[in-house]
Amino acid sequence: MNLRKLSIDLFLYGINSVKPENLIPEKISLKNSHIEIEGDKYPLKKGIYVYGSGKASVEMAKSIEKMFLDYIIDGTVVCNYTQKLKKIKVIEGNHPVPDEKSLKAGETLLKEISSLKKDDFFVYLLSGGSSALIEKPIPPLTLKDLQITTQILLKHSVPIEEINIIRKHLSMIKGGRLGHSTKAKGIVLVISDVIGDDLFTIGSAPLYYDPSTYKDAYTILKKHNIFDDLPQNVKKVILKGTKGKIKETPKKENPNIKHYIVGSNIDALKKIKEKAEKSIKTYIMTSQLKGEAREVAKAVVSIGKEIKKSSNPFDPPVCLLFGGETTVTVKGNGKGGRNQELCLSALIEIKDTKNIVLLSGGTDGIDGNSEDAGAVVDSSSYEKAKKMGVDLYKYLENNDSNSLFTKTGDSIKTGYTGTNVMDITIMMIGG
Structure with missing residues (x-):
C-alpha cells in the first residue's frame, strides 16, 4: 500500500465531499414550491433574492441557481474571484486584508439587503473569508486603518475568534449589523470554517448577533500587547465604544432570519x-x-x-x-x-x-x-x-x-x- 499516494487521494476526496455542489443538494430541497431544510419550510411563490459572501459563495450560488433558478428574482454574492452566473451577480472583494473592492462589496450588499420589503424573502450564502471580503468601516475609520489593523492581528497570530471580535467592533455590517438592516425574512446557509462551528465567529457574523462588547475588544488587544500599535482612529473607536459613545453590535438575533450550517470540517x-x-x-x-x-x-x-x-x-x-x-x-x-x-x-x-x-x-x-x-x-x-x-x-x-x-x-x-x-x-x- 502506497501510504503517501493514499493520503493525497483522501485529502482531495475530502475537499470534494464538502464542495457546495455536493453539500447543498444533501441539505436543502425544493418541494411543492417550498424550500425545505432541517424540517423547516419556506414558501417561494413570490420568489427569492440570493445574497452571499465568502470563499465558497460562488459555488454555493451555482448550486442554488441549479435548484431554484425559476424562483430567483435577483441577487449578489461576493467572493475572492469573479465568475458569470445566470441570475446572480458576482462581485469581487479581497482576502485576507480588505481593500477598495471589499468596501464597494460591503456597500452593495448593505444597500440591496436593507432595501428589501417586509414581505420579501432572501437566502444568504455565508462562508469563510467574508470578514475581509465585505466591509464598511465605522466613521472616522479609513480603509488604511482597517488594513493596518488586520495585518497586525494576523502577524501576532491572534486566534480567529478574537480577530473577529475586533473586526465586528470596527464595522457597520459585521456582528449582526447587516442582518438588522432589513425587515425581510431570510435564511442563512453556512459553510463553517471555524472550530466548533461558532456562528458568532464565521464571517464575523454579518446576519447573526454578537454577545461580545467594545470592552472585550479592548481586553483582547491589551492581552496581546498590540493596542498601542494600532492606528489612532482605531484606538479612538474602541475607547469611545467602551464608554458607550458608539452603539454596540446587536445582542439579539433578528427573529426573521434563521441560520443553518450545511457544511463543516x-x-x-x-x-x-x-x-x-x-x-x-x-x-x-x-x-x-x-x-x-x-x-x-x-x-x-x-x-x-x-x-x-x-x-x-x-x-x-x-x-x-x-x-x-x-x-x-x-x-x-x-x-x-x-x-x-x-x-x-x-x-x-x-x-x-x-x-x-x-x-x-x-x-x-x-x-x-x-x-x-x-x-x-x-x-x-x-x-x-x-x-x-x-x-x-x-x-x-x-x-x-x-x-x-x-x-x-x-x-x-x-x-x-x-x-x-x-x-x-x-x-x-x-x-
Missing part, C-alpha cells in the same frame, strides 16, 4: 474515514485541532511514533484524521502557511523514520501567502532535503516552508477549491 473527516476504511483502519482524532502549527506537529508525530513503536493506542497500519486550524507566529519573511509550517515541523520530527506519512492542507486550496494548499512529508522528503544540503531549521525559523517544499516536490497544489472548512491533517502509520 467534521463532514469532510467523516467522508474521508468512510472512504479510507476500504483500505486501512481509520480514526477521527479531532475536528478541533488548534495551537501553534510547529508545536501541534510535534504532538501529532509523537502519536505516530508511539503507534509505530508500541501499537498504542492503535495497531498499525492505521490512518489518523485531524481537522481544525492552527496558527503561525510570523517572525521570518519567507513564503508558506500554517499547513506547510506544520508539515515542515513534522518532517524535522519524522526525519528518516520509515512508514510515517503526514499530510496537511487547507480545504480552500490556498495556504498562507503561497499558492499551494499544503504539503505531504515522509522519510523520502527528509532524504531529498539531506541530499540538497538544506537546513530544515533555517527554513522553519524563516517561516519559509513553501520554498523548501517547492524544492523537494512535496507541496500540494489544488488551486481555489470553491469551499472552505478549515484544514485537514492526515497521518498514516504503516506496519
Whole structure:
C-alpha cells in the first residue's frame, strides 16, 4: 500500500465531499414550491433574492441557481474571484486584508439587503473569508486603518475568534449589523470554517448577533500587547465604544432570519474515514485541532511514533484524521502557511523514520501567502532535503516552508477549491 499516494487521494476526496455542489443538494430541497431544510419550510411563490459572501459563495450560488433558478428574482454574492452566473451577480472583494473592492462589496450588499420589503424573502450564502471580503468601516475609520489593523492581528497570530471580535467592533455590517438592516425574512446557509462551528465567529457574523462588547475588544488587544500599535482612529473607536459613545453590535438575533450550517470540517473527516476504511483502519482524532502549527506537529508525530513503536493506542497500519486550524507566529519573511509550517515541523520530527506519512492542507486550496494548499512529508522528503544540503531549521525559523517544499516536490497544489472548512491533517502509520 502506497501510504503517501493514499493520503493525497483522501485529502482531495475530502475537499470534494464538502464542495457546495455536493453539500447543498444533501441539505436543502425544493418541494411543492417550498424550500425545505432541517424540517423547516419556506414558501417561494413570490420568489427569492440570493445574497452571499465568502470563499465558497460562488459555488454555493451555482448550486442554488441549479435548484431554484425559476424562483430567483435577483441577487449578489461576493467572493475572492469573479465568475458569470445566470441570475446572480458576482462581485469581487479581497482576502485576507480588505481593500477598495471589499468596501464597494460591503456597500452593495448593505444597500440591496436593507432595501428589501417586509414581505420579501432572501437566502444568504455565508462562508469563510467574508470578514475581509465585505466591509464598511465605522466613521472616522479609513480603509488604511482597517488594513493596518488586520495585518497586525494576523502577524501576532491572534486566534480567529478574537480577530473577529475586533473586526465586528470596527464595522457597520459585521456582528449582526447587516442582518438588522432589513425587515425581510431570510435564511442563512453556512459553510463553517471555524472550530466548533461558532456562528458568532464565521464571517464575523454579518446576519447573526454578537454577545461580545467594545470592552472585550479592548481586553483582547491589551492581552496581546498590540493596542498601542494600532492606528489612532482605531484606538479612538474602541475607547469611545467602551464608554458607550458608539452603539454596540446587536445582542439579539433578528427573529426573521434563521441560520443553518450545511457544511463543516467534521463532514469532510467523516467522508474521508468512510472512504479510507476500504483500505486501512481509520480514526477521527479531532475536528478541533488548534495551537501553534510547529508545536501541534510535534504532538501529532509523537502519536505516530508511539503507534509505530508500541501499537498504542492503535495497531498499525492505521490512518489518523485531524481537522481544525492552527496558527503561525510570523517572525521570518519567507513564503508558506500554517499547513506547510506544520508539515515542515513534522518532517524535522519524522526525519528518516520509515512508514510515517503526514499530510496537511487547507480545504480552500490556498495556504498562507503561497499558492499551494499544503504539503505531504515522509522519510523520502527528509532524504531529498539531506541530499540538497538544506537546513530544515533555517527554513522553519524563516517561516519559509513553501520554498523548501517547492524544492523537494512535496507541496500540494489544488488551486481555489470553491469551499472552505478549515484544514485537514492526515497521518498514516504503516506496519
